[in-house]
Amino acid sequence: MVGAHRLTKRFGEFTAVDAIDVEVRRGEAFGFLGPNGAGKSSTMRMIGCVSPPTEGSLRILGLDPATDGPAIRARLGVVPQRDTLDEELTVRENILVYGRYFGLSRAQVNAKADELLEFAQLGERAGSVVEPLSGGMKRRLTIARSLVNDPELLLLDEPTTGLDPQARHVLWDRLFRLKRSGVTLVLTTHYMDEAEQLCDRLVVMDGGRIVAEGSPRELIALHSTREVLELRFAADDHAPYAAKLTGLADRVEVLPDRLLLYTDDGDATAAAVHGRGLAPLSVLARRSTLEDVFLHLTGRTLVD
Amino acid sequence: MSAVNAIARALPIPAGAGLARALVERNARAFRHGWVTLVSGVFEPMFYLFSLGVGLGALIGDVDAGGGRMVEYAAYVAPAMMAAAAMNGAVYDSTFNLFFKLKYARLYDSVLATPLGPRDVAVGEITWALLRGLLYSTAFLVVAAAAGMVSSWWAVLALPAASLIGLAFAAVGMSVTTYLRSWQDFDYIQLALMPMFLFSATFYPLSTYDESIRWLVQATPLYHGVAMIRDLMLGDVAWGILAHVAYLAVMGLVGLVFAARRIERLLLR
Numbered sequence: 001m002v003g004a005h006r007l008t009k010r011f012g013e014f015t016a017v018d019a020i021d022v023e024v025r026r027g028e029a030f031g032f033l034g035p036n037g038a039g040k041s042s043t044m045r046m047i048g049c050v051s052p053p054t055e056g057s058l059r060i061l062g063l064d065p066a067t068d069g070p071a072i073r074a075r076l077g078v079v080p081q082r083d084t085l086d087e088e089l090t091v092r093e094n095i096l097v098y099g100r101y102f103g104l105s106r107a108q109v110n111a112k113a114d115e116l117l118e119f120a121q122l123g124e125r126a127g128s129v130v131e132p133l134s135g136g137m138k139r140r141l142t143i144a145r146s147l148v149n150d151p152e153l154l155l156l157d158e159p160t161t162g163l164d165p166q167a168r169h170v171l172w173d174r175l176f177r178l179k180r181s182g183v184t185l186v187l188t189t190h191y192m193d194e195a196e197q198l199c200d201r202l203v204v205m206d207g208g209r210i211v212a213e214g215s216p217r218e219l220i221a222l223h224s225t226r227e228v229l230e231l232r233f234a235a236d237d238h239a240p241y242a243a244k245l246t247g248l249a250d251r252v253e254v255l256p257d258r259l260l261l262y263t264d265d266g267d268a269t270a271a272a273v274h275g276r277g278l279a280p281l282s283v284l285a286r287r288s289t290l291e292d293v294f295l296h297l298t299g300r301t302l303v304d
Numbered sequence: 305m306s307a308v309n310a311i312a313r314a315l316p317i318p319a320g321a322g323l324a325r326a327l328v329e330r331n332a333r334a335f336r337h338g339w340v341t342l343v344s345g346v347f348e349p350m351f352y353l354f355s356l357g358v359g360l361g362a363l364i365g366d367v368d369a370g371g372g373r374m375v376e377y378a379a380y381v382a383p384a385m386m387a388a389a390a391m392n393g394a395v396y397d398s399t400f401n402l403f404f405k406l407k408y409a410r411l412y413d414s415v416l417a418t419p420l421g422p423r424d425v426a427v428g429e430i431t432w433a434l435l436r437g438l439l440y441s442t443a444f445l446v447v448a449a450a451a452g453m454v455s456s457w458w459a460v461l462a463l464p465a466a467s468l469i470g471l472a473f474a475a476v477g478m479s480v481t482t483y484l485r486s487w488q489d490f491d492y493i494q495l496a497l498m499p500m501f502l503f504s505a506t507f508y509p510l511s512t513y514d515e516s517i518r519w520l521v522q523a524t525p526l527y528h529g530v531a532m533i534r535d536l537m538l539g540d541v542a543w544g545i546l547a548h549v550a551y552l553a554v555m556g557l558v559g560l561v562f563a564a565r566r567i568e569r570l571l572l573r
């Protein structure tokens with residue numbers, strides 16, 4: 001569906017995307033995970049054929065964006081990071097008009113609008129203008145709008161940022177259903193849980209480069225341990241405590257507010273910590289997540 | 305269609321999907337929510353016409369419409385008001401409205417994610433400006449005719465002529481708008497329009513000017529617009545009118561291609 005080879009995007013001197021290789025297969029959900037400024041949106045805009053690559057090759061749906069932009073975009077659905085709803089139109093008109101941009105007939109867009117308003121649970125607000133809608137409603141409308149042309153490939157740039165937990169779960173459910181019906185999903189996110197829930201495969205980006213790729217499980221297995229023990233001490237600086245913990249875990253990560261001990265058995269390690277006479281304020285043993293993978297690869301947390 | 309596409313590819317014209325009409329439809333829908341502007345667009349030139357043509361005209365009497373032909377002052381300024389209204393309407397649409405859509409509403413960010421390309425945006429917006437302009441100029445022509453200021457059936461051609469003026473100014477206005485940074489910059493546009501409105505042989509004949517500066521007046525686009533519509537409304541048509549048509553058509557087409565390229569540069573980065 002998407003094939004990028006040494007894909008590069010520069011803005012002036014600044015390299016936002018640095019020679020990345022990406023292969024997205026039909027029917028899968030593919031994720032770009034990375035901190036602010038990693039180059040996720042820049043990559044998504046290139047895939048969406050609204051930003052020409054500076055270097056490298058890019059093929060989407062077997063076509064070249066440089067020459068077949070309109071033909072490719074006709075088969076894409078795009079949810080940009082920032083909602084770009086048409087505030088001069090009503091909720092329903094937003095879908096109608098967007099469908100017309102794809103050359104759909106009036107009858108087609110009318111039928112689609114009913115279906116999508118239901119999908120987005122916005123039926124009651126169909127006639128209202130967009131401006132007073134809540135952030136979550138706008139997001140759902142943006143996503144509904146992107147489906148008006150029955151896209152084969154759906155590009156979602158941080159689809160659930162700004163949504164409350166319930167709305168996120170509803171949206172994940174919708175995306176699952178789309179995927180089951182054969183739509184290929186490409187999404188970016190800061191959220192590990194989102195990536196773990198939705199993505200079959202993902203790449204971790206940092207500073208315009210891909211620093212790791214694989215399925216969430218593979219990445220965790222490769223770059224982290226099975227469990228993580230989080231310790232908080234009553235001190236501003238956690239570094240001195242790390243020295244006292246040597247040998248207890250595969251690896252110790254020092255964060256400003258806590259220590260992370262990478263281990264295969266969190267409870268056993270917790271017992272060993274107490275055995276050394278240390279008394280942390282709080283102790284939490286949890287499963288390893290992609291956040292830990294990211295921390296290990298870049299030395300930084302994803303959401304700061 | 306493939307021939308058109310082949311030509312479009314050979315020329316430095318930005319891509320489009322031939323779906324500009326979808327954008328026109330979008331504007332028509334948005335317009336339904338804000339139809340008040342329609343009223344001002346219709347009435348402004350009429351107010352000018354009656355205050356200047358009828359009011360001032362009573363003091364001035366007849367004027368020389370060129371070649372020694374004397375006409376009532378109202379019949380003399382009516383074509384100029386129509387041409388100026390076509391210019392103002394097109395400029396308003398392609399500057400204020402476009403700037404808002406470009407910078408604040410970010411309308412084209414969503415439009416360009418669909419098959420529509422920069423060419424469709426330029427063609428769609430300008431078509432919309434022309435359709436609105438056509439509405440205004442039709443209303444104006446009907447009123448002017450009813451008031452006895454039109455003396456020839458040639459005047460019907462003043463409608464497409466006004467659209468041509470609209471095309472020329474909308475295309476250039478759109479190009480200029482892509483360079484604007486803030487609302488303050490709009491003062492420069494007013495600075496260019498105001499003298500054109502006053503001095504393009506709108507209110508008095510070109511012969512009033514000294515020989516040495518006539519060329520300057522004749523170089524401005526509104527002069528050609530006014531002269532073209534005046535010829536038509538006074539039924540004074542000769543081959544020379546084609547020069548006005550050519551001037552405005554070239555300005556419109558060059559402006560259109562340039563505007564599309566600017567939109568491409570600005571939004572598809």
Ligand SMILES: Nc1ncnc2c1ncn2[C@@H]1O[C@H](COP(=O)(O)OP(=O)(O)OP(=O)(O)O)[C@@H](O)[C@H]1O
Binds near residue numbers: 011014039041
């Ligand atoms: N149009 C532009 N002009 C100049 N620099 C840009 C432009 N777009 C993006 N950048 C820069 O490219 C870098 C990557 O930006 P990008 O938006 O792709 O990051 P991101 O991974 O999406 O970040 P976030 O998580 O904050 O959305 C940033 O440093 C940004 O400032």
Ligand SMILES: [Mg+2]
Binds near residue numbers: 040041042081157
């Ligand atoms: Mg982003």
